[in-house]
Amino acid sequence: MSGQISVLLSLAILAIFGTVPKLLEEPGAPALPWIQLSFVSHNPLTLRCPGGQRSGRVYWQYTNGSTVTAGKARTIAGPWAARYYRGPLKELKLRSRVHWDQLVVHPAWVADSGLYTCKDGGRTLARYQVEVQDATRLHISHASLGQGALAKLTVPQRAQLFTRWGSWQTCDRCGALGERKRLGYCYARPASAPQGLAVPCGLLGLELPPRGPELRMEACQVSCPPLPPPALPLPRTLQARPGQSVELACPGASIHVPVSWQRDGVPLTWLGLLGRGGNVGHSLDLLTGGASYRIARVAASDRGLYRCLVNGRQAAAFRLDLPTVPHRRRFNLGRLLAVARALVATFAALFVGSAILELVGCCSSDSTPCLGY
Template structure:
C-alpha cells in the first residue's frame, strides 16, 4: 500500500463519522442479509444508499462488481477497487458511470443518487473471495404514492392479476418501520416507506418467495406497473433530552439571491426519504400536512420525503431564513434574499464568520492528521523474517 493510502482511508472515514449520515441499507423480507449468501434488497431511487461489504477493513483489497440482468452470457464485472485511483478500462458505459458516481467508504459501496436503471446484481470481494451478493431493485421515486393519514389519504390496495399458464400474482406493499417523529415537544410528523412486492402462485401453491416488483417483472413481463409508497401522519412525543435547535455536528450555511419569477430548490444536507427531516421558515414550521392543503409558493419534495424544499419567487424583494433538521439536529441554514433586498442581518454575518472559522479549523486539523498518517506509513519498516 502506498504512503498516501492511509490518509485517504482516514479522510473518508472522518467524513462518514462527522456527517452522521443515516445511510439506508435496504429493505428485505424475512431474515437479514448474511455474509456470503445471496440477498435481495429494495430501495427507492434518487436517495443515497450504502451496500455493506462484511469483514472489509482499511487495508483489505476490496472490489465491487456489477451485473445488469439484461446482459446475457456475462459474469459480474469489477467497476471499483479500494487500491486503484486510475481511470479504469470498462467495457460498458454504464460501469464507467458507476465508477464516476459511486465511491467506497471503509470498503462499503456508497451510491449517492441511484436510478431505476442501476438495479441489478452487486457483489463485493475481499481478495479473491466473494463475501457479499446483493440482488438490488431500485424502485422509481417518480411513481411514489404519497398519502397523509391526517388528511384522509389511503394506501394502495393489494392487487391480484392473472398470468399465463394458470399462475397469478398478488402485488402488495411491504412497509418499513415508522421513523421517529421529526421533532419533539411540539406537533410534528413521521413517515414510513413502502416497497412494492409480488407474490406469484400456481394452483394456490407458492411458486417462489415474494420478490420486489422490479425483479419480479423481469421474470413475469405481464405484471402491471406499481410504484413504492410513502405514508405520513402527525405525531407528538416528549423530548428525551433538552432541545438544542441551534447546534449541529456539521452545519451548511448558504446564501441565495434568486431572480424574480424563478424557482429554487433547497436540499437539506444528509437528508433522505429514509430519515426524519423538517423545515422552518424563520420561526414558522413547514409541514407536509400544511403545504399539501394549499396552493403555495413552497412545496416539499416527495421523492426525498421532504429533503428538498421547492420555492417559487414572485416579483418584489424579500429576505428569509430557512432552517432544516435531520434526526432532530440542525444541519442547514439558507438565507434567501432577492438582489433588491437589504443585506444580511448582523446575526447571520456573525454566524457565517463562525462557520468559516470552524471550516478553516477543521481543514487545518485534517491536513495535520493526514501529514502524520503519511509520515507514520512511510516510516514503517518492512517486516523481516529470521531463519
C-alpha cells in the first residue's frame, strides 16, 4: 500500500513540474522542421496544430529565444500547463489559450517572440519559430493619398531589408465605395545567401537598422451578395462628459481582418480620417488596423450611433450621448448689491414720507401744539 502511495506522489510531483510530457515522448521520432512566421504586436497571434482538435491532450510549449538552440521549453497552454510560473512567462500563459486546433495569444507582444511547439502526448505535431514585430514601428500608407510604401534597404555586407506582403483582405463594405488593407512584414535576405532565401528580420541574428511591419490601404468597391440582412445587435449606450476621451472597441477586430466603422449610417473611412478632411480629434487605432475608434475630446456634435463591421458583418453598435446639463444661473454679487441698495432706498423713502405726513397732520390740528409749542 505504501509503495502505491509513493508512486502516486511521484507522478503528482512530476505533473506539477511539467516533466510528464517529456517522459511520454517517443524516442527516435523524426524531428519536424521549424516553420518561420511573423506577427504584429498588439494583435492576436494564432498558431495551428495539425490534428490537435481530435485530442484532449494537446499542449503547447514555449522557449524564450528566436533560435533553435534556445533554452528550456516551458508548457504554457493545455492540460500540462503549470501554474507556478512567474514574471513574463506567467503573463504569457495568462494570455494563451487553446481553441480547437489553434493556440491563440491575445494580445501578442514583442517579448513573445520565440519557439512554439505543439505536442500530443509523446508526439510533436508542429514547431514554429515566431517573431512578433513591433506595431509602434508600423508604416501606414494609403494609395488614394499618394503615399508610398517603404523601399528596399541594403545594409552593406550584411543583408537587404524588404517587405514581404500578404494577400489583400476583402473590401470592408459592399454596395458602396470601401477600403481594403494589406499587411506586410519586415524580411531580410542575407548578403551571402542565395537570391530566394529570406527570413523575418528578427530571426536573422544580425544587428540591423530598425524597420517594422507595413499596412497598405486602397479604395475598393464590390457588390453585396444576395443574402438576407442579418439581425443587428442592440446598441450599447455610452454616456460621456464634454471634453472626455472615448474609445469604442470592436469585438473580434484586428489588423488581420477587414474592419469598417460608420456613424449614423455614414462611413468613417481611413481616407477621411488620415486626410485633411478628417474630423479633428477622431481617429482609428493604427496599431490594430482600426479595431477601435477614438474621440479625443467629446463634444455635443459627436452624439450619434456608431457601428463597426468585421468581415462585412456588424459586430457591435454604440449610441454615444452627452447628458443634458440644466442651466444654472451664476451668482452675481453686483446685482445682489444693487437690489439691496434699491430696497434700502425704498424703505428710507417710505419712512421719510410717513414722517412728513405725520408732521403735516400734527401742525394742522388746532388743539395739539405743533413742534412742541
